Amino acid sequence: MKIKSKKTSALDIILKIFLVVLAVIFATPLYITLINIFKSTKEIAASPMSFPLPPIIDNIVQVIKKSQCQSGRNVFQLFMHYHIWSVYLYFSIRNGWVLSCQNEIKTVARALHLFFAWIDGALCNCLRSACFHFQRNWFNRKPAGIDYGICIGKHIVFGIYVSRLY
């Protein structure tokens, strides 16, 4: 019985090396951030790439202790936002997907695609700031609503995009 060996060309090897080098370059900033959490300021300045030996947790303790950091409030907000956004994201993506997958209502999907994608895509920070202003004054509500608005539009478009791909 003959065993077929898979041919590996020079191009394959070069591409693999390229991929590994690129991955290392990409991972380096993340590595630096992660290890420097466990080092003192002096150590970071002296050798930013070295592994923290022994690792210290002073930086983390400071974040928790400092009142300016408002760690408790931030964690709570993160928790609340995570759940609210999850619901928004699920329904938005689902709507986009359902609309786009149904051939008979392609026109509606297309219209929504244009409506959400263009408005959101072309929206720049000034318009966004103006939105904050109008929301505060006209609707007398927290401007955070704008983020939900953006999120809904973005993910309906994303649902449509994804369903176009498959």
Next chain:
Amino acid sequence: MKKKSILFTIPAFLIYTVLMIVPIIGAFLLSFTDWNGISAAYNITGAKNYLDMLSDERLRNAIFVTLKITVVVAVTVNVLGLLIAMMLNRARRMTNVFRSIFFLPYVLSTVAISFIWLAILSYTGVLNSLLDMVGLENLAADYIGNANNAIWSICVIEIWRMLGFHMVLYLASIQTVPQSLYEACIMDGGSRWHQFRYVTLPMIVPGITISVIMSIMTEMKQYDIVKVITNGGPGYATETVTYTIVTQAFGNNMLGYSSAIAVFLFIVIAAISVLQIQLSKKLEVS
């Protein structure tokens, strides 16, 4: 089912319209006024804001900087994203590890990323320390303080941040190409280049369209990284259009004028999107 789907979309549609469209129309109307953003009174100035834009040197420079960043980043993330997606699609081992490494920067907050890179690229930062350690101190430079280097630093950071997202888009597109088409190409004696050129590329045109449009839109609105890394400087060297809009609106209290620039940017991006969609439709394979 049809009615149900539309009903599902109505709440999102309404919220989006009230929270986004109404204020945007308001901002469009503001572009014809001299409102300073604070006082209740303002005058209607007609097209003055739009005419002022034509003679604004600072805005012209911002447009040039934005275009430079957009072209460099959009081309790089799309070419590299496609290349990496092709490689990861073939690779079996370690695919998930590579995918995670490339995608992770996109998940992180832009401001957090900017601070990481600030620590790396500043004159006394990690990169110069590394170069010093390996005896390449001649290559050490001021990557943020120097006007020529600063814009390239912004591009590098943005490429690092966005590449993973575009790679995932391309990977999703490539994985939808039927294997039978590749087999047919191989049967006809097609090389790997032929498989890519005549099977993969035509089949992923919708994916390319989405990726290119998204990258252009993101880069045209570049603000966060510029704000944290260079604050538009040195001088106005890295000031983008969006940065100018925010500075004019909230630094110089010229909200009317900045709204006019925002409307201009809106029209430019919409025009680019339409052109891109039309062009891609011609290339799409049914």
